[in-house]
Amino acid sequence: MLLLKMLLNKLSGISGGGGGGLGGAMRLMVRHFSRARAENLRKINPRLPPQEVKSIAQSVYQVIKDKGAVSISNAWNHVQEAGIDSLSSKTHMKLMLKWMRGRKMLKQFCHLVGSNKKFLLTTLPEDPQISAAYLQAKLETQKKPASRIRRRKKRKA
The missing domain is CATH 1.10.10.10 (Winged helix-like DNA-binding domain superfamily/Winged helix DNA-binding domain)
Known part of the structure; x- marks a missing residue:
């Protein structure tokens, strides 16, 4: 009910904040409906x-x-x-x-x-610290092969 009141105030321009009422209302709706529903x-x-x-x-x-x-x-x-x-x-x-x-x-x-x-x-992972350390180690091993650059040997003239 409160959300509906705020939405109507934003659309009608009574919010008192100045600026575009429709953009703020849209942001408010997006923020409200993007939340995950809690398990009952x-x-x-x-x-x-x-x-x-x-x-x-x-x-x-x-x-x-x-x-x-x-x-x-x-x-x-x-x-x-x-x-x-x-x-x-x-x-x-x-x-x-x-x-x-x-x-x-x-x-x-x-x-x-x-x-x-x-x-x-x-x-679900039991210990988040262990799983985070595992992911970090996995990312580091994935980065190493891509960062190898072969350098040419300089010839003495």
Whole structure:
């Protein structure tokens, strides 16, 4: 409601700031709508006691961490192989995965294969300092081959 009021004031020129009202309103709208929507964790109900939810989440996290980036159907196969009996169905596992994504335990990303989309699940890096150091080392190794310049030997006359 407040946003709508500010927007109307900007468009009508009552803002009192002078200058173009339409440009400021456009910037305000862009800034408002570019924010990421927060996950609504209250609506995600894992249907289990909290202790059991925590143990299931830890075991599913470990399975995904060991196997790397996996699709949801592959995750279900790996969970069945691991013997996690608390998950009653694939739908229940999907609900748990959504809960884990909301808790920032997992990350889901899209991998395009031709015209098909494939959604993969991965674990987030546990220690940001280690992952930052790894990325820095990787960047340094990538820069070295490109910076090599062969110098010609000078001949004595």
